[in-house]
Amino acid sequence: MKRARAVQHLEGLATSCADMAAKPASIVPLRVVQLWAVEDVPDEVEWVRVALAVDLPVDGVPWLTQPRGAEQWANATRLAKNPITALWRSSHAPVWNHEIERPILLWDARDGLVEPALSALREQRAEEFRSPAPTRESLRARVDEELAVSLGALRARSRDYQERRWAPGKVTAIADPLWQAGNGYLDLLDAQGRL
Numbered sequence: 001m002k003r004a005r006a007v008q009h010l011e012g013l014a015t016s017c018a019d020m021a022a023k024p025a026s027i028v029p030l031r032v033v034q035l036w037a038v039e040d041v042p043d044e045v046e047w048v049r050v051a052l053a054v055d056l057p058v059d060g061v062p063w064l065t066q067p068r069g070a071e072q073w074a075n076a077t078r079l080a081k082n083p084i085t086a087l088w089r090s091s092h093a094p095v096w097n098h099e100i101e102r103p104i105l106l107w108d109a110r111d112g113l114v115e116p117a118l119s120a121l122r123e124q125r126a127e128e129f130r131s132p133a134p135t136r137e138s139l140r141a142r143v144d145e146e147l148a149v150s151l152g153a154l155r156a157r158s159r160d161y162q163e164r165r166w167a168p169g170k171v172t173a174i175a176d177p178l179w180q181a182g183n184g185y186l187d188l189l190d191a192q193g194r195l
Helices: 003-022 070-076 115-122 136-164 172-194
Strands: 032-037 048-054 084-090 104-108
Touching (some): 003 032, 003 048, 003 070, 003 084, 003 104, 003 115, 070 084
Parallel strands (some): 048 084
Antiparallel strands (some): 032 104
């Protein structure tokens, strides 16, 4: 897809974020409070990657996992139907890590749409809107923090799986979160080794 179309998808998602944030928590319990572009948008791209910061504790959103309600939120905003890959993050920790380098804020619940950043993405001049790069020490500390959270999630989801494995019903509801936690843990372990 061309850059212009990719930015249209980002703008549409930012508008959806604002619409969902305006709905009562009883209807939309998962509160997305920020939308970030993970990287600049090249001339041609297959998928656009975004980070969605949610108002949940850090240990409620381990790396490469989806928080409870994410699927409903993605369906309601059409995120699931568009060529966008979402990385879910807690708003109570930095959005950046080893994979999300110098993200670009596009929308937040307090200030709304960051139109200049979207324009800059359209015109391939987003450098001025990118977050500052972390130091190597900061990045290493960030990965260590996320690895600890991820290990806790892997242990908790392994216990859930063990307890409910032979219960009646489908195992997908406990197997998928276990796989996500394991995938995130291994990714962070690899990143820690590279650092």
